[in-house]
Structures are given as structure tokens and as C-alpha cells.
Amino acid sequence: MENRIEILKADVQQKVGRNIILFQQVEAMLNFLAAYGEFSPRTNEEAQFEDLRKRLLITLAGYRQELMLEFLARCQLSSADSLLQAVVYLDGQMDRLLPEVERLQTLVKNQQAAMKEWAAILDGKPIEELLSQHETLIRVLDDYARMATGEGRWVPVFDVSHRLSKSMPQEMSALEATYGSRNLLSLIRACGKFEVNARATDSRPEYWFRLKA
Structure with a gap:
């Protein structure tokens, strides 16, 4: 048995x-x-x-x-x-x-x-021009936000950044050239579609985002 x-x-x-x-x-x-x-x-x-x-x-x-x-x-x-x-x-x-x-x-x-x-x-023409015209990452971030199921439907920025670095490395490497954002958190804040929440930890804040109501 x-x-x-x-x-x-x-x-x-x-x-x-x-x-x-x-x-x-x-x-x-x-x-x-x-x-x-x-x-x-x-x-x-x-x-x-x-x-x-x-x-x-x-x-x-x-x-x-x-x-x-x-x-x-x-x-x-x-x-x-x-x-x-x-x-x-x-x-x-x-x-x-x-x-x-x-x-x-x-x-x-x-x-x-x-x-x-x-x-x-x-x-x-550079790929950045193509990416910029179609707001590639913003569309994907929108999907992640819609998939969220936890309390308040908050999504951890670090987790999404890690996933996208593997699944969409070219787009992530072109963040600054395409969107003028030095990292994913900056893009999330700048695009105007999401709320951002900083949560204190022992080391440094953890950032979460969700769709604006």
C-alpha cells in the first residue's frame, strides 16, 4: 500500500x-x-x-x-x-x-x-518603431491585469517583469528606446492605465499594479 x-x-x-x-x-x-x-x-x-x-x-x-x-x-x-x-x-x-x-x-x-x-x-526601419506604434507591452500588461484573481486583483510587477524578460526579451530590452521608460514599473506608471501600490518589506518596497477602475 x-x-x-x-x-x-x-x-x-x-x-x-x-x-x-x-x-x-x-x-x-x-x-x-x-x-x-x-x-x-x-x-x-x-x-x-x-x-x-x-x-x-x-x-x-x-x-x-x-x-x-x-x-x-x-x-x-x-x-x-x-x-x-x-x-x-x-x-x-x-x-x-x-x-x-x-x-x-x-x-x-x-x-x-x-x-x-x-x-x-x-x-x-528599426523594430522599436514598429513596437512603439502598437503599444506591445501595454497590451500584454493589460492582459496580466485582467487575469489577476487575488484580493483587489493586484499583480506583482517583479513577477510580470521576470516572465516577460523570458517570453518577450526583445521588447523588454527596447523599453527605453520604445517607450522612454527605464524599466517596466516606469512604463506601468507612465501609460496611465494602471494603479500602482508599493508594499513595504524588510529590504525594499514591492510594487504591484492593477487596472484603474
Whole structure:
């Protein structure tokens, strides 16, 4: 019995990690499409993407909340029955999200093709000019704010900055040239769309943001 529980625990841990990675992949694709969605002609597909994007923002926020708070709280690691229920739950979460992921992957490929056409139109103009025209990071920040589910729907600036440095390194490195902001916090403050809250810590303040009411 003890060996079975250990096997089930390992299975649950693997599936939790798998689902979290899938959430991150969806988030990266949403970031890309939110940032560059204006670079393709307005079509029925774009309208469908907007519906999909809004739905996935809500879905991702709910899944994260459910997985990181509710699921972990109710999963009893010493109970085989509880672990089996956890496996079913995690697989179900994956199965519900995969069809949407496949649609996102198709949209990303289409968008990448559209951006190649834009590259030809730019004809040597700096990428910063292109980014500036479309407020790339501001659109993505708006998405993060809409995904927030905690009390007051505040989003930690450091966490978002860390994520974007990995998923959108070119845009982050062009912050000052594109937006005149030396860092993400400066951009959040300057764009006028968000409230900023500083929270005292033992070392230095932590900054959080949310959409203005």
C-alpha cells in the first residue's frame, strides 16, 4: 500500500508540473498574440481570436487559482483515493485546455506569417518603431491585469517583469528606446492605465499594479 501511494504521489507531482508548464505555454502565446495582433488584416479570424483570448484569460486565471490554492489544499498525499482523484482532476484539466492550445498554436503560426509581410513593409526601419506604434507591452500588461484573481486583483510587477524578460526579451530590452521608460514599473506608471501600490518589506518596497477602475 505504501509503495502504491508513493507511485501515485510521483504521478500527481508530474502532472501538476505538466499542467503548470502548459499554463506557461498558453500565457506565452497569449502574450505574443496580444502584442502583435494588430499586424495582420482585420478578419473573422481576428474576431474569433479575441473571443478565444478573453475566454482563455478567464480560464487560465481560474485554473491557476484552483490548482495552486484549492487543489493543493484538498489533496491528501497519504490517501490513495485522494491521489487517484487528483490524477483524474489533473488529466481532466489538461484535456479541457488542449483543444484551445491547438487553436492558439494555429493563430501564432498565422501571425508569424503576417509579421514576415510586415518586415518587408518596414524595409529597414528599426523594430522599436514598429513596437512603439502598437503599444506591445501595454497590451500584454493589460492582459496580466485582467487575469489577476487575488484580493483587489493586484499583480506583482517583479513577477510580470521576470516572465516577460523570458517570453518577450526583445521588447523588454527596447523599453527605453520604445517607450522612454527605464524599466517596466516606469512604463506601468507612465501609460496611465494602471494603479500602482508599493508594499513595504524588510529590504525594499514591492510594487504591484492593477487596472484603474
